[in-house]
Amino acid sequence: MTQPLAPGSVIGILGGGQLGRMLATAAAELGFDAHIFDPESDCPAGRAAARVWSAPWDDDGAIQAFAGKCDVITFEWENVPASAIDAAESRAPVRPGRKSLELTQDRLVEKSFIREAGCQTVDFAEVNSLADLENAVARIGRPSILKTRRFGYDGKGQAVVKAGSGLAEAWASIGGQPAILEAFAPFQRELSVVAARTVNGDLKTFPLAENQHSGGILRVSTAPAQASAGLEADALKIAEAIGNGLEHVGVFAVELFDVGGQLIVNEIAPRVHNSGHWTMDACACGQFEQHIRAVAGWPLGNTAPHSACEMTNLIGEDVSPWLDLASEPDVCLHLYGKRDTRPGRKMGHINRLFPLER
Amino acid sequence: MTQPLAPGSVIGILGGGQLGRMLATAAAELGFDAHIFDPESDCPAGRAAARVWSAPWDDDGAIQAFAGKCDVITFEWENVPASAIDAAESRAPVRPGRKSLELTQDRLVEKSFIREAGCQTVDFAEVNSLADLENAVARIGRPSILKTRRFGYDGKGQAVVKAGSGLAEAWASIGGQPAILEAFAPFQRELSVVAARTVNGDLKTFPLAENQHSGGILRVSTAPAQASAGLEADALKIAEAIGNGLEHVGVFAVELFDVGGQLIVNEIAPRVHNSGHWTMDACACGQFEQHIRAVAGWPLGNTAPHSACEMTNLIGEDVSPWLDLASEPDVCLHLYGKRDTRPGRKMGHINRLFPLER
Numbered sequence: 001m002t003q004p005l006a007p008g009s010v011i012g013i014l015g016g017g018q019l020g021r022m023l024a025t026a027a028a029e030l031g032f033d034a035h036i037f038d039p040e041s042d043c044p045a046g047r048a049a050a051r052v053w054s055a056p057w058d059d060d061g062a063i064q065a066f067a068g069k070c071d072v073i074t075f076e077w078e079n080v081p082a083s084a085i086d087a088a089e090s091r092a093p094v095r096p097g098r099k100s101l102e103l104t105q106d107r108l109v110e111k112s113f114i115r116e117a118g119c120q121t122v123d124f125a126e127v128n129s130l131a132d133l134e135n136a137v138a139r140i141g142r143p144s145i146l147k148t149r150r151f152g153y154d155g156k157g158q159a160v161v162k163a164g165s166g167l168a169e170a171w172a173s174i175g176g177q178p179a180i181l182e183a184f185a186p187f188q189r190e191l192s193v194v195a196a197r198t199v200n201g202d203l204k205t206f207p208l209a210e211n212q213h214s215g216g217i218l219r220v221s222t223a224p225a226q227a228s229a230g231l232e233a234d235a236l237k238i239a240e241a242i243g244n245g246l247e248h249v250g251v252f253a254v255e256l257f258d259v260g261g262q263l264i265v266n267e268i269a270p271r272v273h274n275s276g277h278w279t280m281d282a283c284a285c286g287q288f289e290q291h292i293r294a295v296a297g298w299p300l301g302n303t304a305p306h307s308a309c310e311m312t313n314l315i316g317e318d319v320s321p322w323l324d325l326a327s328e329p330d331v332c333l334h335l336y337g338k339r340d341t342r343p344g345r346k347m348g349h350i351n352r353l354f355p356l357e358r
Numbered sequence: 359m360t361q362p363l364a365p366g367s368v369i370g371i372l373g374g375g376q377l378g379r380m381l382a383t384a385a386a387e388l389g390f391d392a393h394i395f396d397p398e399s400d401c402p403a404g405r406a407a408a409r410v411w412s413a414p415w416d417d418d419g420a421i422q423a424f425a426g427k428c429d430v431i432t433f434e435w436e437n438v439p440a441s442a443i444d445a446a447e448s449r450a451p452v453r454p455g456r457k458s459l460e461l462t463q464d465r466l467v468e469k470s471f472i473r474e475a476g477c478q479t480v481d482f483a484e485v486n487s488l489a490d491l492e493n494a495v496a497r498i499g500r501p502s503i504l505k506t507r508r509f510g511y512d513g514k515g516q517a518v519v520k521a522g523s524g525l526a527e528a529w530a531s532i533g534g535q536p537a538i539l540e541a542f543a544p545f546q547r548e549l550s551v552v553a554a555r556t557v558n559g560d561l562k563t564f565p566l567a568e569n570q571h572s573g574g575i576l577r578v579s580t581a582p583a584q585a586s587a588g589l590e591a592d593a594l595k596i597a598e599a600i601g602n603g604l605e606h607v608g609v610f611a612v613e614l615f616d617v618g619g620q621l622i623v624n625e626i627a628p629r630v631h632n633s634g635h636w637t638m639d640a641c642a643c644g645q646f647e648q649h650i651r652a653v654a655g656w657p658l659g660n661t662a663p664h665s666a667c668e669m670t671n672l673i674g675e676d677v678s679p680w681l682d683l684a685s686e687p688d689v690c691l692h693l694y695g696k697r698d699t700r701p702g703r704k705m706g707h708i709n710r711l712f713p714l715e716r
Contacts, residue, residue, distance in 0.1 A: 008695065
């Protein structure tokens, strides 16, 4: 299918968290019906969609039944099991496709792909044993970061190897799983570029965002980041190399380190991304609409911002002063409909708008 | 209940058309669950909400069951039967309240209220018979407009009385229902002000929009309208007089005639309004979010636009070139998820954004 999906078509979304919810809302705005698949029937996205399908991820029959009602399927989460993608693909196109998942679900495969695509990464080494870790640290040095190859997010499955850190402890702390040791980048700041690519290979980027993390979780994104035209052009080249290399369809994000004006790729998210939430209120077409456009085979929307924005995540109890936040005149408040507030859980975000410096 | 509703609360919406759909989406963005009541289970709003309750409008038991699950109830449509409001009110607060409905469901009552509130209207007369119509035309003159007192919208239930028009035909054309004859206002342009009022009586207006109708249906709204500070201040005064008079809670719109710089009130819509659709993409807080904030007992959002906007309704086959519209860079496309395209049916709208002249 390369024809654009007509309004009224069904967009299937694997995963019912906040990203799925914001995708569902964007789909509705364009006249689509969103169907959500999630093991939890009361998931946030299911409560803003036409239909929710609930079954375990390994229930291939349930996924096929869901997919049979969809005109295209996408996902909010890159760790969707391969078997679920297989089951979905038997009934409807899945966008982005398998390559985007296979090359980003595993940090070692991902870093190797990034280099092959002609982009820079930090130095890294494969670690399958304590002996591997010892050799890797001897080569890469300290500080460095040990990360599980799979299923890590928001700082989970990571251990920092500092001067004096015990390697056996680091290895044990990540459960002795297949891992990668990465050099620390001596970066001045963390940036990200959110891009979208169509079925036909058209690609557009939003302006660079500057990101502040804490405890492994994104806290604040400021966009458009202060950046020279040259740096924006470098980011576009990186997005093109990666988007084309993945044959990606939809939105993806590339996390970058700015090391003295050189952009080093940290990681790829083959989906809408927290550092793109600012686009919802600062651009005519935000990242969620952009993703729906791309997977529906539509042309991409305008990525030029009309406002500058500071996005702040509301994590855990950060959401408690929701009434005060709702009272601030230049704040756009987004809450995700999660039933319980838990430490470290993303409950919402705020977009604080500013006039754009032209 | 005067406490603001916490995120996670349920906003009930009577009516599942496009206004209900856009309200449901706005509610989801603020972390609420929207429940829709509509006789049609496959209605547009039901497909973007947490739950849809479907039964005839006169099924009081069904409305009570729906209302029993809601923390507050609102409506997308001012012609909700009074019995449905009674049934809903027995279980949850309904906002806006009965007064807003009673004073706007009937054109004669509405015009009388507007005058009592200190605002100007065109000359008008009650018409309950052909003899009444003859007397009214003798006093008010031609051209004038005969309108049914109730259940008119988008130009339905109206007859223009021109030079030479047969009065018996005009009277027959509206079915001989209780009616009102209105003088024609010699207006230079049609404007509207969309306002919101909170439980506490706080009121904010969006800037004036200039509206172009055709065939009794709104086609284009341009906002902010060219207007002096004095005219904007007059519009605010009118909105305050009407909002306070209705003891309204939520968004409402006042349609105005600009007659040589004097604002004459044409009619009141006690709900979100088509001429406020431009705010969705041109303001940090659009009219749908504003309405949800007001009925939830939250403070009002910022009504200052960051962009200028031209809103164009997509009526009937206007929606056919959706792919071309989606390709225009400064167009925000909104489609309503209606299954069938029919002449005169509102299928969607586009908001074309421009830099704001400051």
